[in-house]
Amino acid sequence: xxxxxxxxxxxxxxxxxxxxxxxxxxxxxxxxxxxxxxxxxxxxxxxxxxxxxxxxxxxxxxxxxxxxxxxxxxxxxxxxxxxxxxxxxxxxxxxxxxxxxxxxxxxxxxxxxxxxxxxxxxxxxxxxxxxxxxxxxxxxxxxxxxxxxxxxxxxxxxxxxxx
Numbered sequence: 001x002x003x004x005x006x007x008x009x010x011x012x013x014x015x016x017x018x019x020x021x022x023x024x025x026x027x028x029x030x031x032x033x034x035x036x037x038x039x040x041x042x043x044x045x046x047x048x049x050x051x052x053x054x055x056x057x058x059x060x061x062x063x064x065x066x067x068x069x070x071x072x073x074x075x076x077x078x079x080x081x082x083x084x085x086x087x088x089x090x091x092x093x094x095x096x097x098x099x100x101x102x103x104x105x106x107x108x109x110x111x112x113x114x115x116x117x118x119x120x121x122x123x124x125x126x127x128x129x130x131x132x133x134x135x136x137x138x139x140x141x142x143x144x145x146x147x148x149x150x151x152x153x154x155x156x157x158x159x160x161x162x163x
């Protein structure tokens with residue numbers, strides 16, 4: 001159960017600016033290249049609108065009326081199979097180490113199952129060790145090559161989980 005002072009909810013239009021800022025801050029903190037990563041995604045400033053499509057959803061974590069992280073799922077870009085992608089899951093330092101990442105993954109995977117996806121794919125960086133460990137703890141296994149084409153060529157760790 002998520003602590004009562006943390007709210008995991010669907011994204012709202014008013015969250016766009018906060019979550020875009022959070023994602024960019026975390027990417028800079030982690031030393032992720034601005035090119036070939038989520039940093040330059042054209043949809044980043046409009047995540048609410050982007051996730052208003054079929055078989056897609058995005059959640060944020062709110063603490064004391066402030067968004068502190070988020071994550072979502074959508075069909076894997078440029079892929080014909082029935083696979084979704086865990087996308088744009090980033091948390092401010094104050095949100096880490098509290099079990100919120102596991103709760104976010106559980107929420108996203110539950111929704112992915114409701115959407116009848118067969119598997120969930122994700123991409124990350126090798127030096128994002130805590131994130132990689134979190135994904136492994138939640139049943140994701142590393143694969144040898146990317147799937148689909150997310151245009152995130154700087155991400156060279158690919159993982160998948162059967163739903």
